[in-house]
Amino acid sequence: MSKELVKDRVVEYLVEELGVPEDMVEIDTPLSEYEEGVEGTIDITVTAEDEEGLLLPLMVVVCLDDDIELNEEVVEGQMDFLELVDDTTHVGRMILTNGDQMMYADWNGTELEDEEALPNYKQMLEEYKANEKEYHEYLAAHPEYEEEHNH
Numbered sequence: 001m002s003k004e005l006v007k008d009r010v011v012e013y014l015v016e017e018l019g020v021p022e023d024m025v026e027i028d029t030p031l032s033e034y035e036e037g038v039e040g041t042i043d044i045t046v047t048a049e050d051e052e053g054l055l056l057p058l059m060v061v062v063c064l065d066d067d068i069e070l071n072e073e074v075v076e077g078q079m080d081f082l083e084l085v086d087d088t089t090h091v092g093r094m095i096l097t098n099g100d101q102m103m104y105a106d107w108n109g110t111e112l113e114d115e116e117a118l119p120n121y122k123q124m125l126e127e128y129k130a131n132e133k134e135y136h137e138y139l140a141a142h143p144e145y146e147e148e149h150n151h
Contacts (some may be wrong), residue, residue: 006063006099007043014061020046020121026055034088042085048125058124059093060085070101093124 007027014020026045031038034057044061062082068074078096086094093106095118104118119127139145 003043003063003065006066006097009099010044010061010063010095010097014044014046014121018118018120024048024055024121031085031088038084038088040081040084042089045089045091046121046124048128056128057089057091058121058128059095060089060091061095061097064096064098066099068098070096070098070103075103093119 011025011027014025015022024047026047027043029042029045031040031042042057042060043063045057046059046061047055048058050056062078062085064070064074064078075096082094082096086092094104096103
């Protein structure tokens with residue numbers, strides 16, 4: 001199975017099993033959409049719409065050909081790109097998969113080997129909203145933070 005077929009299977013899984021609306025799944029998104037000048041493409045991005053109508057990434061999926069075993073060496077080989085994706089999108093939730101095996105990690109340090117434990121779309125949205133609320137409360141209590149970090 002080619003990488004394209006792996007993507008198709010993953011999108012089907014996201015929609016049917018995790019409840020992601022089809023219009024909230026982006027395929028082959030250039031990293032430059034998140035930060036000008038950054039090269040590379042995200043295979044699959046699960047997005048959500050914010051209050052201003054902008055699409056924000058909730059999770060990204062990097063797909064490999066299904067004939068590539070997802071072993072430690074392969075994961076290490078993908079690590080620089082995964083870190084670039086995370087630094088560029090600030091997504092905090094990533095999957096690396098060959099269609100049969102997957103590696104999941106999130107900003108909480110959660111690493112899952114079992115797809116049954118993946119958060120569904122509703123859970124991802126709730127977690128995003130909770131984090132966003134916490135961030136805005138922090139900014140309200142620390143106005144100097146935003147000035148120091150040019151947000």
